[in-house]
Amino acid sequence: MPWRLNILLSLLIGASALANPTCLETLQRTMESDEALIARAQIFASELLAKRGPLHTPEQEGFGGGVVRVETGGVPSHLKLYAKKKGEVFRHYVTGRMQSGQWHDADETTRAILKSGRLVAGFTPYVKSDTPPKWYFERFPDLTGVFLTKPAFEAEQIGVFPTSYIDLELDDGIPVIELEPGKIYFIPGPPKELVVPFLVAK
Numbered sequence: 001m002p003w004r005l006n007i008l009l010s011l012l013i014g015a016s017a018l019a020n021p022t023c024l025e026t027l028q029r030t031m032e033s034d035e036a037l038i039a040r041a042q043i044f045a046s047e048l049l050a051k052r053g054p055l056h057t058p059e060q061e062g063f064g065g066g067v068v069r070v071e072t073g074g075v076p077s078h079l080k081l082y083a084k085k086k087g088e089v090f091r092h093y094v095t096g097r098m099q100s101g102q103w104h105d106a107d108e109t110t111r112a113i114l115k116s117g118r119l120v121a122g123f124t125p126y127v128k129s130d131t132p133p134k135w136y137f138e139r140f141p142d143l144t145g146v147f148l149t150k151p152a153f154e155a156e157q158i159g160v161f162p163t164s165y166i167d168l169e170l171d172d173g174i175p176v177i178e179l180e181p182g183k184i185y186f187i188p189g190p191p192k193e194l195v196v197p198f199l200v201a202k
């Protein structure tokens with residue numbers, strides 16, 4: 001790595017992060033052109049849709065208080081690309097994150113996202129959950145990416161804790177898949193490898 005870039009990255013993310021290849025690679029991707037990021041997102045989406053088919057038999061794990069967690073592998077056969085409308089607005093809820101050994105709250109993370117103009121896929125996959133008293137959680141480890149909803153839905157309505165959010169628009173070329181009709185969408189891709197550009201909604 002050129003020494004000038006090494007110094008710059010040290011200032012941006014801390015020297016300890018340079019020892020983490022995932023962190024460094026993610027930062028480098030955020031500096032790529034919109035065209036390159038969109039092309040990679042299209043590849044990830046094509047790869048995911050090619051895996052559609054029967055789901056693996058879920059394994060149930062019981063917890064106290066009636067909580068049941070199910071791990072469901074595979075990609076549901078009904079998933080398909082969502083036809084975005086021109087100027088359509090999505091909402092991305094933001095949570096806090098741990099980076100370089102330091103905790104950044106949701107507001108701080110939101111400011112960083114807005115400054116970069118990039119959304120990065122996290123490690124948490126799609127989870128379908130029921131409401132009390134059943135407390136049933138179905139986790140889909142193969143469905144990772146950047147998750148979106150519509151501005152009409154509050155965080156609690158889609159199963160996330162009260163957080164900050166960004167209302168945004170996406171380039172026509174960015175693939176979006178509808179998980180729950182009219183409610184939950186995602187741009188598929190591996191954690192930290194998928195980076196997508198966005199515009200703040202007007």
